[in-house]
Structure formats: structure tokens, C-alpha cells
Amino acid sequence: MDINLTKENINDANFKSSIIYYEKIDSTNTYCKNNYSKLADKSIVIAKTQTNGRGKNTRVWFSPDGGLYFSILLKDKPKNANLLPLLTSIAIYNALKEFNINIKIKWPNDIIFDNKKLGGILVESKISATSKTYIIGIGLNIRSTLPSLDIKDKFTSLNQFTKNLACTELILASIINSFSDLLKILDSNPSELLSLYRLNCIILNKEVFLNSEKGSKKVFVLDINNDGSLKVKDLESDTIFDIYSGEFSITGLENYI
Numbered sequence: 001m002d003i004n005l006t007k008e009n010i011n012d013a014n015f016k017s018s019i020i021y022y023e024k025i026d027s028t029n030t031y032c033k034n035n036y037s038k039l040a041d042k043s044i045v046i047a048k049t050q051t052n053g054r055g056k057n058t059r060v061w062f063s064p065d066g067g068l069y070f071s072i073l074l075k076d077k078p079k080n081a082n083l084l085p086l087l088t089s090i091a092i093y094n095a096l097k098e099f100n101i102n103i104k105i106k107w108p109n110d111i112i113f114d115n116k117k118l119g120g121i122l123v124e125s126k127i128s129a130t131s132k133t134y135i136i137g138i139g140l141n142i143r144s145t146l147p148s149l150d151i152k153d154k155f156t157s158l159n160q161f162t163k164n165l166a167c168t169e170l171i172l173a174s175i176i177n178s179f180s181d182l183l184k185i186l187d188s189n190p191s192e193l194l195s196l197y198r199l200n201c202i203i204l205n206k207e208v209f210l211n212s213e214k215g216s217k218k219v220f221v222l223d224i225n226n227d228g229s230l231k232v233k234d235l236e237s238d239t240i241f242d243i244y245s246g247e248f249s250i251t252g253l254e255n256y257i
């Protein structure tokens, strides 16, 4: 990747000033976790490939050449940090829209295209006695070759749809610019963020399955709450309750969405 091209197109001087690029690394999130004390606020760590890319719930994030893998480190604890996963999804939505690509978001932070998973976000934190650092890892299949039919059923890559796909460097810069703009709104006007999110959340007002180790139950998704949790109605008992990310996985009634 031509990281200078990305740098030239990033507007915020802080995000521009501390960019680290690896051709190959285990995981950009793991790197940030291990090195957070010496990394500056708003550092960006990018990798061409990852040998141990990590997804949510200890899953592996397949990271071959052709994808976009990076982590953003936030040391200056933002207000409403619980909304960071939602904010990051909208940053990706806004950025890809600039290239005429319309993604959808599956709560809390799966990036969906053509009803399949195009990317994901893994937000982690590192707490020390004096500070809390957030690590926001983003993986997007841009020009990825997906290996098996099994994976192709659930995942997709942008190059399968778009002939004149913008270069990854510019897509990355655009995500950082949008992320930086939204960080300001997170502080001053989180409800604007939530409205944007509700508009593009693919499971809102739909019936879905909530899956956990205990089994699956069918619920109707009523709303995204102001704290970023999901308000659902159990369709058997008619009870309404909130769920937080990580508690369940969500699948559509017939397939992934």
C-alpha cells in the first residue's frame, strides 16, 4: 500500500501524524494492545495482511492480501464511548457512500453488502491505573479472494460488484476523515449519530433470531436505545428487553441477515 497517498488525503493533522504500516503482522489490534503506552493518541496501525487477525467472540478474522486491516487508537477518552462501535459503522457507511457504494449495518457493527458480510469492527480497551485506551479495529474485504464456498455464502468482497473500485488507500483516508468528523458529533450531538445509525441498520423493525449457548429465540427489533443497546420484543412471551453487544449473535429468519 502507498501510505503516503493515504496521508495526503487525511484532513486531521493528529490522525495524519502517527501512521504505522506493516506488510505483515499478527493483528493490528494486538499490536495496539501490546504497545499502547508508547503510541500517540489517534495513532493508526495498518497491515497489508494479518497472520492472526481477530474477530468478535474470539473468532478468526481471515486477512489475506487485498483486504483493508487497520486499528485506530484513542487515548483521549471520548464522551459516550459506548457508542464508538456504532460511530465506526457510520464512518464506514459515509466513506463508502463517497465512492457510490451503499452498505448496510447489522447491529452492532457488521458491515453488510449484498446481504453478506463485507467487514467488521472489533472495539477493545486497555485500562491502566491512570487511563483508558480504546482500540478500534476495522477489517473490510475490498479486493479479497474468499477461499471456500462455505465462506462465500456468508461473506463478500467489494471487487465482486464494482469494476472501477477506488484504491484502498483513498477508501482508508475517507474512513479516517469521516471517523474524525463523527468523533466531534459524539461529544456534542450523539442523538444525530443515533439517527444516522437507525436509518441504515438492516435489522431494525425486523424479526430475527437471538442465538446464545442456551439456544435461539425469535424476537422483533423495536429500536436502538440511546446507549447503543438493542430494544427487542420476545415474540413468544411478548416481553420487551434490551440486549448489549456480545451477549448474543443475531441471524435473520432464513439466512445471515
Ligand code: BTN
Pocket: 026, 027, 028, 029, 030, 050, 052, 053, 054, 055, 056, 057, 059, 061, 068, 069, 070, 071, 109, 110, 119, 120, 121, 122, 137, 138, 139, 140
Ligand atoms: C468481526 O468479527 O466482525 C470483527 C472483525 C475485525 C477485524 C479487524 S482487522 C483489523 C483489526 N485487527 C484484528 O485482529 N481485528 C481487527
